[in-house]
Amino acid sequence: MNQAADTPHLSAVWDIAKTATWKQLDSHYHTLQQRRIDALFAEDSERFSRFSVSFEDNIFDFSKNHIDQQTLTLFSDLCAEANLEQRIDDLFSGQEVNVTERRPALHTALRSRDNTPLLVDGENIIPTIRTMQGKIASHADQIRRGRWLGSTGQPIRDVVNIGVGGSDLGPRMVCEAFTYETTPGTRLHFVSSIDGNEIIEKLKELNPQTSLFIISSKSFTTSDTLTNAQTVKSWFEEDLGSVFDMSCHFIGVSENARAMTGFGIPAANQLPMWKWVGGRYSVWSAIGLPIAIALGMPKFREFLAGAHWADQHFRSTPVNRNIPILQAMLGVWYHSFGKDESHAVLPYDHRLQFLPEYLQQLEMESNGKSVRLNKTLASYPTCPIIWGEYGPDAQHAFYQLLHQGTRRVPVDFVLVATNPHVPDIHQQLARANCLAQSRALMCGQEDRCVPGEAMCGHRHYPGNKPSSTFILAELTPRVLGTLLAFYEHKVFTQSVIWNINPFDQWGVELGKSLAKTILAHQAGQRPTRFDGSTEGLLDHCQQIDKDQTSPQGDESALNRHL
Secondary structure, three states: OOOOOOOOHOOOOOOOOOOOOHHHHHHHHHHHOOOEEEHHHHOOOOOOOOEEEEEEEEEEEEEOOOOOOOHHOOOHHHHHHOOOHHHHHHHOOOOOEOOOOOOOHHHHHHHHHOOOOOOEOOOEEEEHHHHHHHHHHHHHHHHHOOOEEOOOEEEEEEEEEEEHHHHHHHHHHHHHHHHHOOOOOOOOEEEEOOOHHHHHHHOOOHHHHHHHEEEEEEOOOHHHHHHHHHHHHHHHHHHHHOOHHHHHHHEEEEEHHHHHHHHHOOOHHEOOOOOOOHHHHOOOOOHHHHHHHHOHHHHHHHHHHHHHHHHHHHHHHHHHHHOOOOOHHHEEEEEEEOOEEEEEEEEEEEHHHHHHHHHHHHHHHHHHHEEEEOOEOOOOOOOEEEEEEHHHHHOOHHHHHHHOOOOOOOOEEEEEEEEEOOOOOHHHHHHHHHHHHHHHHHOOOOOOEEEEEHHHHHOOOOOOOEEEEEEEEOHHHHHHHHHHHHHHHHHHHHHHHHOOOOOHHHHHHHHHHHHHHHHHHHHOOOOOOOOHHHHHHHHHHHHHHHHOOOOOOOOOHHEEEE
16 A cells, blocks of 8 residues: 555645745745845844854855744744654655655665664665675775776776766765875776767776776666666677676666676676665665775765764754755745746855756756646746856856846855865965855945946846855765755755655656657657657658768777777
């Protein structure tokens, strides 16, 4: 039986937009817009301390937002109306919160610090998690110590992760964040693109005798990943010939053991995933193997520990001091009430350059839905467009729009206060620019016309633009784990308020299905009628194929490119 569907707080037909608290918030929002954010500071000398939360040596400042104490009270009331506390308990206890796929979402169990039994379908999953983590540690240790040997007996020097979406973005982002701390002698690479350019260019710089590939795919049926994996397999076969041994050069991460075996990856090289871990929540699982290889298992465990700390904070802290709930409610505030269509994430540390891309998938694939849990259409906007870039570069690109454009864009700034890997002057410049931008967004500036100019107004900065700021004392695996888990819980909280399922992605599945149909059509296997545009474009591509002259000779297509 679908446990979640029979739980009243999940199946009840209700609309949070019709609750008394939602209506109060709507009225309060429009009243508060008549006051400027900088004026709220002038009225309250303690505003920063009231509207910021410290966590360990770090801080989350949300004081530069269009809110007051009454707003926080109403946020708390709305969370109560949405039964958030019960829903959080459901998430952590293994209830079937992913109602459309009839399964729990237990990525939090992957970073649990104790061995309290947690049952899924009557089986305690904690021992299987510990076994998986032990296998990650073993594989990572062998590679880091130069004891994992290729087919010709040489130590592995290059490790390439082939995955897409959550199987790529999470480990890529974390490994990039700690480039300074990776193991000397072992290089990490990431390949995700389906078009072939990325994998072909990567193979050109690798030695097959000293290369190892991690094939990461939850289903092990994703065409992007498997096509790249097959190209790599052919590369090995053509270069190493009869001495090629799959067990020396491939590791698989998937819930589909049979498919991994069918591809040729032996059981000893297979790491499990489970249906109850979504791809975009999987960096804590065996998908994180590249992190353990790059940094060592102790630091990977620190990464998990930081996320576990965030889990405990999320479960036990009141709304007005609960960082992910505050993040979530500010998003609801601006998107559902203010009708702001996007939200920018701007890290001021180059090591976090992939953070906006990671959060794009986490938030938009999770909450980019219009159908609620009760199968009715939402009567309010749900997920905003998440975008952003490394802040110092973005200042010379789209900040013009943030400051003087016609759209208001709420912003998250992420600043790392100290960085022992770079000269102090660079760190001081990053800090000054980040804090200056958040102040400029809030305060703005009156137009300063130059005498004799015909035009006036173009130097006017209206200000009154909201932002929140994370200041991290130092970027460590633990701190990054905490930050990512905060954003996960932000997403979950918003899904509860909007009454949607953040753990499925049926919109993604449609594109995959149609791609398979078009691929079969191109191969002549299943002639299909499409719309006029698609058929016209297919005909054009096929005509180009006919016009191309096939290269001659016995050399394989792969080696011609390499």
